[in-house]
Amino acid sequence: MAAPACSSCKSNPYLDKRYVLEARIGRGSVGTTYLARHLKTHERLAIKELPLTAADSPKLLELFGREARVLKELDHPCIPKYVDDFIAGEGKGRSLYICQEYIDGSSLAEEMVLKRYNPGEVLNICAEILPILAYLHNLSPPVIHRDVKPGNVMRRSDGTLTLVDFGSVRDVLKDAELGGSTVAGTFGYMAPEQFAGEALPATDLYGLGALAVTLLTRREPHTMLEANGRIRWEPHAKVGPAVIALLGGLLELEVSNRAQSAEQVQHWLGAARGTPAH
Numbered sequence: 001m002a003a004p005a006c007s008s009c010k011s012n013p014y015l016d017k018r019y020v021l022e023a024r025i026g027r028g029s030v031g032t033t034y035l036a037r038h039l040k041t042h043e044r045l046a047i048k049e050l051p052l053t054a055a056d057s058p059k060l061l062e063l064f065g066r067e068a069r070v071l072k073e074l075d076h077p078c079i080p081k082y083v084d085d086f087i088a089g090e091g092k093g094r095s096l097y098i099c100q101e102y103i104d105g106s107s108l109a110e111e112m113v114l115k116r117y118n119p120g121e122v123l124n125i126c127a128e129i130l131p132i133l134a135y136l137h138n139l140s141p142p143v144i145h146r147d148v149k150p151g152n153v154m155r156r157s158d159g160t161l162t163l164v165d166f167g168s169v170r171d172v173l174k175d176a177e178l179g180g181s182t183v184a185g186t187f188g189y190m191a192p193e194q195f196a197g198e199a200l201p202a203t204d205l206y207g208l209g210a211l212a213v214t215l216l217t218r219r220e221p222h223t224m225l226e227a228n229g230r231i232r233w234e235p236h237a238k239v240g241p242a243v244i245a246l247l248g249g250l251l252e253l254e255v256s257n258r259a260q261s262a263e264q265v266q267h268w269l270g271a272a273r274g275t276p277a278h
Contacts, residue, residue: 014039015097016088019047031064031167035102045083046103048167050096052087061096067166068098070143078132078162103162108150108215117215119239120273123246126212127269128161129153133208134262137201144199145169148207149189150214188222192229192253202258205265209250213237229253246272 013021019036025046026033036047050064071082083099108125117125129148136143145152146168154162168185185194191206193199210221210231217224217236226232231251234244246268252258259265 015047016086019045019099021047036099044102044104045099046080046101048098048100052094052096053092063167064096064098067169070169071098071100071166073139074136074143076132076135078128078160079135079166080162080164103154103156103164105154105156105162107164108153108155108161108211111155112150112215112218116218119216119237119243122212122215123243123269123273125153125161125215126208127266129163129208129211130262130266130269132161132163133201133204134266137204137262142201143169144201145204145207146185146194146199147189148204149186149211153211188220188225188231191255191258193255200255201262202255202260205250205259205262206252208265209247212247212250240272242272 015021015036018039020039021034021036023035024032025035031048031050033046033048036045037043038045048067050060068082068085071080074082080103081101083101085096085098087094087096089095133145133148136145145163145166147165148163152163152165154164156162185207189207189210191203194203213219213224213231213233214221216239217233219233219236221231221233224231224233224236230253233247246265249259249268250265259268
């Protein structure tokens with residue numbers, strides 16, 4: 001494994017004698033994601049690292065382990081493919097790793113910096129994400145992503161969308177075996193029930209609604225929150241009444257009043273498309 005060290009940090013770029021780390025592509029409060037290459041197949045991968053020294057919270061370890069377990073079970077062309085998970089390193093340098101397909105493209109969060117979306121484009125994005133959510137929610141047990149937002153939707157080079165970052169994912173029935181509940185998600189995109197650690201298919205639909213209003217208004221949802229917790233986005237976008245009704249059905253604060261399934265929202269899209277803006 002004789003090779004030059006990283007020019008930036010002087011660390012060994014080889015991991016587990018199988019992968020070489022090429023670039024850091026994401027960094028959170030406790031974990032880092034790298035672009036890597038398999039030494040034999042030369043396949044490009046995204047490898048997420050969680051140092052064991054940082055994983056002092058049982059809930060953090062639970063989320064990381066859950067992500068690996070759920071990714072193994074998923075098989076959808078618009079979800080990154082699971083490749084491997086393992087522990088590597090020595091002493092204080094030991095870390096947990098998840099390897100998955102690398103998605104070459106830009107997130108909608110990056111895309112919206114340079115692009116303004118019209119209502120039709122936003123509805124098309126929703127129409128492309130809904131089948132992915134339907135696949136997850138129709139699994140047995142259902143899988144809830146819990147962090148649907150522009151930064152977690154990637155547009156590949158061919159223009160298709162992929163849902164990424166399953167770090168907040170919840171496997172509804174199997175979670176009961178773990179005991180307790182974990183609050184996960186991104187403030188502004190989180191449905192009210194998420195603050196109590198609850199998650200249902202309707203939870204992801206709320207996130208989709210928040211994603212849609214972010215693209216339409218170019219504002220983060222938390223900047224439009226009213227005192228009652230409702231996202232008051234309508235004054236910041238020119239859309240027709242059918243779009244307002246569609247997004248209102250996604251952003252209902254009470255779960256029982258919200259859209260209940262991705263299939264239901266797909267039907268609503270038919271009414272919302274083609275409605276003139278006002």
